[in-house]
Amino acid sequence: MGDHVLVLNATYEPLSTVGWQRAVVLVLDGIAETVAADEVRRVRSPSISLARPHVIRLLSYVRVPRGRRTPVTRRGVLARDGHQCGYCRGRADTVDHVVPRSRSGGGHTWANLVAACRSCNGRKGNRTPDEAGMPLLVQPFEPLGVGAVLLRAGTAGRTEWEPWLTRPAAS
Ligand SMILES: [Zn+2]
Known part of the structure; x- marks a missing residue:
């Protein structure tokens, strides 16, 4: 998960995440530009030397279908709730209807x-x-927007991403 790269739309809205190799291809193909990168861990080949991206931005605006849904999964529910039981706030490893x-x-x-915890x-x-x-003790909700992006990435967020995730949405 530490190798995920945050992908921003041309308007700087967070869109999704991709693996760093895919991000490098998008940059080299001129589809995206690097917004933030790790100068220390460079990507090298005989013909290129490129800072490994943390955040990239698409050069053309991509229309995001309204109401794009995040599939409901057990893992997703546990991640959304921070593995905390909705009834006792104990450690949860099950999901309750x-x-x-x-x-x-x-x-x-x-x-x-x-x-929910087993008990x-x-x-x-x-x-x-x-x-x-x-x-x-909690109100279950469907993750949308940035929350859904992070859930798909399987992380609570990388510190390198924070400036882009706290940015107000353009729309
Ligand atoms: Zn419990």
């Missing part, structure tokens, strides 16, 4: 899934938080 799957509204969706998950069983007397 807030409204049980057998009920109406019990979908396999970001809004209905929360990280809470077992105790809650096939009940809603109300029925189980286990109030939910």
Whole structure:
């Protein structure tokens, strides 16, 4: 994950991440320019010597389809919730359907899934938080925008990326 490169749109909005080799190809092909790079770890070949990029920017604007969804995965839910149980704030390594799957509204969706520790998950069983007397301490949400980009990268963010991630979105 330390080798991921943040890709910005031409407008400097974070778009996605790619491996550094792919980022170098995009820069050499004139599709992107390097915005921030590691001068120490250079990429060398007989014909080039290039600082290894941390952040690149596409030279042409790419239209991002509205409402691009992040697939719901167990790993993704755990990452979104920081591996913290939504019922006791303990260490979570399972995922709970807030409204049980057998009920109406019990979908396999970001809004209905929360990280849970084994003990809470077992105790809650096939009940809603109300029925189980286990109030939910967090409000599950669907990751969008920068949050979704970071989730796909599998990291809470690299410090080299921060100036671009805190930048207000252009749109
Ligand atoms: Zn718990």
